[in-house]
Structures are given as structure tokens and as C-alpha cells.
Amino acid sequence: MAAPVNLRPATTGPPLAEALEQQWMPLVRLAALLVNDADAAPDIVQDCYEAVWRLQPRVTDHDHFVAYLRKAVLNRARSRLRRLRTVRTFLAQARPADDAPPADRDLLAAEWHTELLRHVDRLPARQREVIVLRYYCELSEAETAEAIGVSPGTVKSSAHRALATLRSKMKDHVDDH
């Protein structure tokens, strides 16, 4: 199922306020995934929205406008992570190895996903961005490249490395159990 942020609306876009309203929660979710912090996500998107609102662009191409917003959120998420890098490094060392899965979900699947996301969170920033944009937003390599500001080749190699890392880590996880 495609993530809401990846929806392709009609060519004739809605007015600015309506377009921003439509994209609010999809972008909040995207920001939450990028910084792994649901509380900080609305602030990131609001910061982006304030800037866009000042500019008052005409939304003549909704797809491009959504791509623009996505990229703005990505950059603000990146800035936030840069600021928090020192804190995160400390917290990552201090955090317990396992987060307990919710009791009311399939335990195996939940544990698998929790473990997988734990390793996603530890990927280098660019690899994590690629993974979120490719597998959550379901963007193509070209769209991901445009959003991040790198070449499609870099997206491919980053995804390749990230998947290799995750595959290795998850294999270790299986072997350990």
C-alpha cells in the first residue's frame, strides 16, 4: 500500500492552504520516520510550512509541490539530526538492546519489525533517508535522488549498502535465536 505522501493527485492542484492541509499528516509521519521522534515531527513540518507560507507560491503542479515539501521536510529533518547527533550517540549507547514489542500484536512479526527498525535507525543518515523514501514513500530511484539531492547512482549504491547491512544484521538476529 502506498504511503499517503506518495499519492498522485489531479494535475490541477488545490489552493495553497488546502494543499498544505492535505499534506500535513503525511509529512508529519515522514518526518517522524526520518528523525525517529514523533514529538519533534510536527515542529519540523510546521517550520517548513511557515517558510512556504511566507513565500505564497502558486500551486500549479501538485506533484512538484509535494516533492518540494518533501524535500524541505527532509532537509529540516537532516538539520535536526545534525544538531542532535551528539545526544543521539550517547542515547544509542545507553539504550537497552531490545525494545519490548506490544503485547497485543503478533509477537514474532512485531519483534522482527522492531529489530529491523532498530537497525534502520542506526544506518548512516543518507542510507536511512534512502530507505525511508524508497520503502515508505515508495518513491522511485529518480524521485529519491531528487529529494535527497544526489545522483540516482548514489541512491542505488546507498540502498544496496543499507540493504546489505540490514540483511546481515537480521541474519545475525535469526542466528542468535
Added chain:
Amino acid sequence: MTTDLEDSLGEALRNRASTVPHSPMPRLRSPRPARHGWVVPVAAAVVALAGVAGVAVALQSGAEPPAAPAASTAAKPAPGALAPGEVYYSREESGDGGTVIRRELWQSPQRTGPWQERVEGADVRGPAAGRCYPAAKPADEQCTRSGSWFNPTVDFLAKASRDPALIARQLHAEAVEEEQDRIDSGDFTESDETFSEANLAYLALTYLQGTLTANGMPADVEAALHQVVAHLPGVEVNPNAKNLHGERGTGYSLRDFKDRPLTVIFAGDKYIGSPTTAVEHGAAPGLGKAPSRMF
């Protein structure tokens, strides 16, 4: 094709996203002109150049920059050349039958000189501190690398070869280097076709489309590139091609692995776009000013 791991990733990320609590969109303050420059990424609304993956630029609103001195009328510059005080101007419209997007770009003849871009009426202006218009290749984000056919700069185009045979060899070498870089960076999509003539030619045409759209193209270089394109291996020629505006010219197409054509159209030796774009070049008396003449 996705693997189980990729499927799991998508599902895990969606599950995590679904736990983000709903928050209402805050009320946005009344818009007013920003007093200071602020940096945001701009997904260029229309970028014909496939190698360009968006641009990070400074958006500024406020006073117009000082206009460049009026163009000299004493001597008429050659087509594609600027008179003193003029800036390059290009206008690209693109669309696929629905919305047409207009992108205008004013550029100083100096690589790190001021520039201004207007996409659908929204102005984007380069920072004053000597940062050039975003390079064609993301790897040259700081615009410090020397120009090439795949990364055209005004300087490079001014000094470039006018010999089609030499240009063709240079393009081939750049295409090989580009593919080698991708492999060296861990690209796992290498195949027997990576260095095939067809693939290298398609890559060259992809970049050439951006090069032909760029500002600062001398007329004789454009004519030489026309010859290069006309002799690309596997090129299909359509003598009655039309660009987005319906202007007629000769279309040259190469097809990708899904049989989709990549087309460039020349009217005479002048590049005019593709079936989904219309490209025009000219000169303007200053950034943001109406063009005083078109090439």
C-alpha cells in the same frame, strides 16, 4: 522485484508511521515578505536535464538587485554572445498535454556571478556570495569542478571544441567515466549492457539535452552538437518533429530499455526542445528583466 527484507521494511516503516499521533495543522500566520534570505531546498519544477536532481538555493524576496548597465548598442554581438552588461536568459516550457510549466533563468556570464530563476512566477535568486547556479551534476554541488559536456559551464562551452568527431569522442569518454563511477560507488545494476554503445549513447544524449538547454551555448558549438546528435549510434530521425509549441524541426531519438524515446529537436542548427518542452535562449539587460533579444 522486491525481496522479503524490502517487503518487511515497507511494512515496518508503515507500522511505525501509523503510531504517529494525529496532530492538527497549526494556523499559519498571515504571509508577509521575508526580510532576510533563508535557505530552503527547491525541487526545480521543471528540470529537463536528467542529471539534475533538484537544487538547493537561497530564496530571497525583497528589493531587486541593481540592474546591469544597459546593453551597448554600438556593436551587435554575435548570436549566442552577450553585449557588455547583458546576462544570459533562457526560457523553458514543459508539459505533457496538461499543465505547462514555465522556467526562466537569468545568468551572469561569470560562473559564480549572480543568477535568478523564475519557476511559475516564483523567483529564486542565487546568493550573493559567489555561489554558482547549481551544477548539472550533483557531485559538483559547490561548482568547483571544471566544466565538461556532462557538466556544462559557460567557460567550458566558450572554449569547447567545434569538431563534431572530437566532441563525439569526448562524450563517449565521459559516458564511460560516468558509468565507471557508478560501478565504483557500489552500483549493483551493472550488466553486460552497461558499456554498450547503445547505453553510452543514450547516456550522452540525456546529458546533451541538458547541455543544449543551458545558457552560454555558442552558435557554432550548438551546430557541432547537432552533427554529433545526428550521428549517435542507433539514432532515429524524424524530419517533421514538433516541440511543445508546435515549432517544427528535425527530431533525433534514442530509446531506453522500455522503448521510450528520448528526443531532441533542432530547427536548423538551433535546439528548440522536445515534444514535451520548448526551449529558447536570449539576452536580458539584467536579472529578472524581460529579454531584450532572443538568439
